[in-house]
Amino acid sequence: MRRFILYSRTGYTAPFSGSLQEAGRLDIVYQCTLMALFASHYIRRDTEFHAFIYGAPNPPLHLFIDGKSLRDVRIDEATWKRLINEAFAGTEHPGIRISKEGIETYVKTLEEMYVLSEKGINIQDVEFKSPSFFIGDHIGLPKKFEDSLVKHGAKKVSIGKERYLAASTVDIVNYILDNKLREKTQY
């Protein structure tokens, strides 16, 4: 199982009418969903995507998109603008859940945590079982939160020196895990 957890500092936390970008950069939540869960003509059933959203007017919100049960979706932003808005409004959809939960509470339920950081150890050198990856938004993870993750046992891993988009980071981690899994199952 794989889990990606995005910390959205600014995402709007109630139904909205403008674009996802205008709603406190919720476009990043969409882009990460796309790259976490979707491949060509299939959904990654072993993957979870979580966004903890801290913008006005109702923070924090925990948006959980579960690859296992997600269905009846398309992969474009306009579709996900509708789905996120519906989730904010309390409409149910298979595989999409919303709750009033902060990230610190959620972290306590996790083991095998990783923070993406260019100062981390090379991700190629790590063996993963059932990892949870923490990703920052366009501003990055709050320093205090990152420190508390490390105190709770999270390891810093690096995919390189480049500063990638959050969604690219998710995509690249998926690719690296795909390769590791393939090597492991080859005989």
Place this chain on the structure above:
Amino acid sequence: MRRFILYSRTGYTAPFSGSLQEAGRLDIVYQCTLMALFASHYIRRDTEFHAFIYGAPNPPLHLFIDGKSLRDVRIDEATWKRLINEAFAGTEHPGIRISKEGIETYVKTLEEMYVLSEKGINIQDVEFKSPSFFIGDHIGLPKKFEDSLVKHGAKKVSIGKERYLAASTVDIVNYILDNKLREKTQY
């Protein structure tokens, strides 16, 4: 220099009012643009993205997005829906060009061409100088066009057995090229 070339079989080829998805899957053009050209807070100035669009009512169209001169853009789909529509309507924007050109004509101007294919040689084993990568849409490259590319000297390269989204493929190739470049410049 890097160049990504998407063959969009179904993308709509005139101004439209619905979503990019409804416009013959132009959402894929957006997603590939995002992954080809954007990193965290910067544009890849050494990268070009081209889409050849073959849907109704005015095919073919050649949409060229040039990382070198692109500016005044955001990275969300709603922004790119506007920009693509404006390009279709003839409005100019720095780094975005549209022309009435088919992909076969364009191919003749290129050297060092690659087709992403799971049957290709491992991309890690290839040395790139100034590569052009051909990517299929949700249906894939037309067999006949792929064959003609190979006849013109294009090589098939593989990033693995998984079937990734077109945008993920672009993103992963960027990542692999970033790594290769880093290795080369290290002493």
